[in-house]
Amino acid sequence: MENTRQTVSSGSPLEPQIGFSRAVRTGNHIAVAGTAPIADDGSTAAPGNVYAQTVRCLDIAERALREAGASLEDVVRTRIMLTDVTRWKESARAHGERFASVRPVTTFVEVSRFIDPAWLVEVEIDAVVRAG
Numbered sequence: 001m002e003n004t005r006q007t008v009s010s011g012s013p014l015e016p017q018i019g020f021s022r023a024v025r026t027g028n029h030i031a032v033a034g035t036a037p038i039a040d041d042g043s044t045a046a047p048g049n050v051y052a053q054t055v056r057c058l059d060i061a062e063r064a065l066r067e068a069g070a071s072l073e074d075v076v077r078t079r080i081m082l083t084d085v086t087r088w089k090e091s092a093r094a095h096g097e098r099f100a101s102v103r104p105v106t107t108f109v110e111v112s113r114f115i116d117p118a119w120l121v122e123v124e125i126d127a128v129v130r131a132g
Contacts, residue, residue: 008067010060012038014115023064025129030068032125034081035061036114044118050087054080054094057123062098065127072098074127078106081122085110091121 007021015021023032037053038060039045046052062072078099080091088108095106114122 025068050090077126079124
């Protein structure tokens, strides 16, 4: 496959302000940027709820993957960043609901904070689209 570059936007007002894309595809590789639990109206989805915020992050990231020509089955790595790693099982439940049969490599890591203090989790995804 030709190594063309495709960018995907989620419509977040932060994308042009910061200068990033929700996802970038080059050839058969797709990287999805750190995805926060931003609701459609720009507010924080599910304040205080790690599980629901993780679901929202995965929804946004999955939409970006599909727009770039991939699916969850193409995911090879996920990174789950939490402001309180002791709540990892809540996030892991949402991750497992999406990836139990795919089983990408994954890392859970604690960070001190995100841009918005109401965000409890962000998710990054890497995928490789299979030929054919």
